[in-house]
Amino acid sequence: MEIVEDIVIVGAGISGLTTSLGLHRLGIRSLVLESWDRLRITGFAFTTWNNAWKALDALGIGESLRQQHDLTPSILVASTFLVQPASEISFKGHEVRCLQRRLLLEALANELPRGTIRFSSKVVSIEESGCFKRVHLADGTVLKAKVLIGCDGVNSVVAKWLGLEKPVFTGRSAIRGYTKFEGGHGFGPKFRQFVGKGVRSGFLPCNDEYVYWFLTWTPSTKEEELEDDPVKLKQFVLNKLEDTPDDMKLVVEKTRLDSIASSPLRYRRPWELLRGNISKGNVCVAGDALHPMTPDLGQGGCSALEDGVILARCLARVMSISKSADEEEEEYKRIEMGLRSFAQKRRWRSFDLIATGYVVGFIQQNSGMVMNFLRDKFFSRFLPGMLLRKADFDCGKLEY
Template identity: 25%
Template sequence: MEQRRTALVIGGGIGGLTAAVALDRRGWSVTVVERAAALAPVGAGIALAPNAQRALDTIEVGDAVRATADWQGAGELRLPGGRRLARTDNAAAVRRFGGPVVVAHRAELVALLAARLPEGAVRTHATATLVDPGDPGPGGRPARVRIAVPDAAAADDGDNARADRTSNDGDTATATHTRTATDLELSADLVVAADGIHSAVRRAVFPGHPAPRYAGFTAWRFVVPAPDGVRGVAHETWGPGGVWGTVPLAGGRIYAYATAAVPAGGRAVDDERAELLRRFGAWHHPVPALLDAVGPAEVLRNDVYTAAAPPPAFHHGRVALLGDAVHPMTPNLGQGGCQAVEDAVVLAHEAAPDADLGAALAAYTRQRLPRTMEVVRRAERIGRLTTWRSRPACALRAGLMAATARLAPDLALRALDEIADWRPPAGTYAAGARGTRTAARREEQE
C-alpha cells in the first residue's frame, strides 16, 4: 500500500481544525498539535457570513453548523441612549451575498470539526517548534517539528518510537518520532501553521517581518443565558471611543462583546465585569441587564492586533500559514474566523496528495494573500472609526450612518462586498441547491 502524505497542523483552533478536516478528506494523514490541555476554546460567539459557510460546505460541516447556530433575523445599529441609526436583516444579506449570516458558539464549531477527524488525530498539551521548514521540491527534505510534551505524556518505549494511526477509511498512517527526554521530533510532508496572532512559526520562517501591531483598542467578550426581558435582536451600539454588541445564540443564550480605545496591556484594577460596568453600565437596554447576568470570571479581555504589513508569502518551504498566524485583523467585519476557514479549504484544494507541493503552496499564496490583506485593510478602517471620541466627530459619524440607512438600507452591508459573496474553488454540496436545508432556509427568508 502506498503511504499517504503526512500533514502536521500546529494549532487546534477553528482554522487549524478546518485545515485538518479538509486535508484528511483530500487523502492526507493529518496530526493536529495543540498546546492547550484540551480543545476547549473560550466561550464566545463567531459570526459566519455566507463565504465561511460555503467553505464549510466543502467539507460537509456547513449544515451541521447551521443546525446548531442562531439565524439572525435582524440587526440594529444604535447610539448609547438607545436611538436606532440603522437596521438590516438577513433578507438583505441573502439578496446581496446569496446567503444569510449565522452566529455559532465557538466551542460548538470546534467540537463539530474535531469530531470529523480520525481518532487520535489531535494531540493536546503539546507545544510545537519548527526546526526545519523543509524543501518542497522533488526529492526535497521534509519539514521537521519538535514537540514538547509533559513528562507524564512522554512515551516510555525507548529512544525511537513509531506511532501508527488508522483513519476512518482504514488506511494507516505511520510517523517516526525521535525523542530526547520529553521532546519528540516529527517530520512531515506539510506543516500548517495555525498558531495564532503571535505565531512562533511565522517568526521562524519570516524573521524580518514586522510583528502584528496593536490596533488601538481592546475587546471584552462573554456568553450568558438571556436574562428576562432581553429579546433576540442583534444590535451594535457605537459610543465615544467604544462599541457594545449583543448577538443571540441558539439555546436561549446571548453573546455580548465590547471594545474600547485604551492603551495596550491594560487590566481592570478590580475585575473586567466592573470595568465594563464603568464604561457601559449606563448604556441602553439590554446592556445593564447583561452585565448584571454575567459573573466577573466569565468576562474575557484581549487586546486587538492587526497585521502591520503584508507578509512576503503565505508559505515557506513546506510550511503554509493560515488565519491569525499570517493575517491578523480587527473584528469589525466579523471576518477573522471566516478568512481562516477560507484559507483552510483553499489550501486543501490546491494541495492534492499527488500535487507538486511547491506549486500548490505558491498557488495558495497567490489566491489568499491579496484577498486577506484587503479584508485586513477594510476591517482596520472601520476599527479606527470606532475609536473616535470627540462629540463633533461622533455626531458626524452618527449622521452619516443614519443618512446612509435612509437612502439605501442595503448599503449598510457594502463593507462586505466581494468578501461575503466569495465562493470556494471546489463546489459546495449545500451552496444553494434545492432540497438542502440551506436552500430551504433561504427560500423562507426570501
C-alpha cells in the same frame, strides 16, 4: 524519537481543524498539534456570514450547526452620542448567525479520524532537513514533515520562521462575554450594536438561551491592568455601558465571571502580506497566523474557514505518496507549487479584510465630536452593506 509525517498542522483552532478536515474529506491524512491539553475554546462565539456557511457546507457540517444557532434577521445600530432612533438594517437574503466556538471546534474535531489531534504538543523550534522540516516539540519528540502548516494564532512560531513580523497592537482592546439565560432570554434574534464616545458594544443571541456580547475601547495604562481580574472587568464594562439600553446591561450583569475575557486587539500590517512570505518551500501559514485582524468586520473566524477549505484543495491537487527517494525532490516542488497557489489566492483577500477592518474600527471607535457626528449621521448607514459585501465570497467546494 523522530516520527515521519506527511502533513503537520500546528494549532487545533478554526483554521487548523478546517484544513485537516478538508484534507480528510479528500482522502489525505494530517497530524494536528495542539499545545493545550484539550480544544481551545477561548473567544466564546463569533458572527458567521455567508462566506463562513459556504465553507462549513463544503466540509459537510453546516446543516448540523444551523440547527443549533438562530438565523439573525437584522442589525440594530444605535448611537450613544446623538439622541436619535436606532437604525435597522435587514440581512434578508443573507445567512448570518452567531456561532458558538465550542460547538464549531467539536463539530470539526468529531469528524476527524481518531489520533489526528495530538494534544499537549507545543512546538519549540523548526529546522531544515533536506526536503523535510524537522519540528521539535517541548516533550522531546521530533516530527519530520513533508508539509508544515502554521495555524498557531497571532503568536505563531511558524510565521516567525517564515520571517513575518509580529502582529502589532492597534491601541484598542476588547472584552468579550457569553451569557446563558435559563428558560430563554426573550430578546429575539436581532444583532444590537451601540457606538459612541470612543466605545463600541453590542450583543447577539446564538439561540434562545445563549447570548454573546462584546465591548471595544481604547485603554489607558491603568485600564490595561484590568485584563486578569474578571470582577474588575465586569464592573468596568458596566461603567462603560451607562448610555446603553437596559437589555445590554442585563446581558453583562448576568454573565458569569468565568465567561468574561479581555484581550488587546492586534493586527498584521496589511502591506506585509504583499512583501512577506505567506509560504516558503513546503511551509505556509493560515488563519490568525496569516491575517490577524481587528473584529470590526466580523471576518476573523469566517476567513479562517475560507483558508482551510482553499488550502486543503490546493494541497490535495499536488500531494502524492512517493516510495522512491529519487522522487522526493519532485514531490517537494509540487508541494511548493500548491502552497504558492494558496498564498496567491489568499494574499489580496487577507490584505483587504485587514485594512478595511482597521479603518472601520478607527471610524467607529473615534471619540472626536466631528467624527462621532459624521459616523452617526452618515457612515452608520453604509456599514452593514459593507459587512455584507465583504462576506460575499465563495471558497468553493472540496474537489479537485
